[in-house]
Amino acid sequence: MVATASTLSALGTFSGLPSSPAVEPIHGQNTVYFIGSATFGSGYLQLVSFDRSTFLKTDSKTFTNVIAESMRSLVAAGKDPSGGDRLGYIQFNGHAGIITIPTAVFKIENFQSNGSISQLTWSSEVGRQYQVQWSSDLSNWTTFITTTATRTSTTKTFGSMGTSGREFYRVFGN
Secondary structure: OEEOOOOOOEEEOOOOOOEEEEEEEOOOOOEEEEEEEOOOOOEEEEEEEEEOOOOOEEEEEEEEEEEEOOEEEEEEEEEOOOOOEEEEEEEOOOOEEEEEEOOOOOOEEEEEEOOOEEEEEEEOOOOOEEEEEEEOOOOOOEEEEEEEOOOOEEEEEEEOOOOOOOOEEEEEEO
16 A cells, blocks of 8 residues: 555555565656565566556566575666666575666657647657547547657647547657
8 A cells, every 4th residue: 555654645546566565666656666576476577657646557477587585675777778677686595686777768758638638748759750540439530730859758739539528648660
């Protein structure tokens, strides 16, 4: 459970954690990592990531070449040459390792809407073309924005596309 420091009020709970985990939030990101055993007792090493705001699981990786023991610590260990975050861990049995988290190729960073005006922000690759589409039924999609990224993050603001009250959006790169 996560609680506010000032009032100790519950904010949320992370579910589906590995056994005997260590935890590390990555500074400047909206990601919290847990590392531990994939099964209770002894099992393979498992790394699980969660969205810090929603407490939802975003990814999970099991390392079948590493037997997990109870974790002593998990710490941010800088970045690799390509910019991916590194995490260092130490188990109670003394085994240690470093895991590199690859940089995300594509990620929706933010979506806001007041019902008539919406704003969508996504990670992008400079020079790559992206299309924003909408649908009212998740079956039929209409492209309404085509843009070429000039930065590593792209933001587009647009008016409501549908009249049914249900609107779904997606972004993909060409």
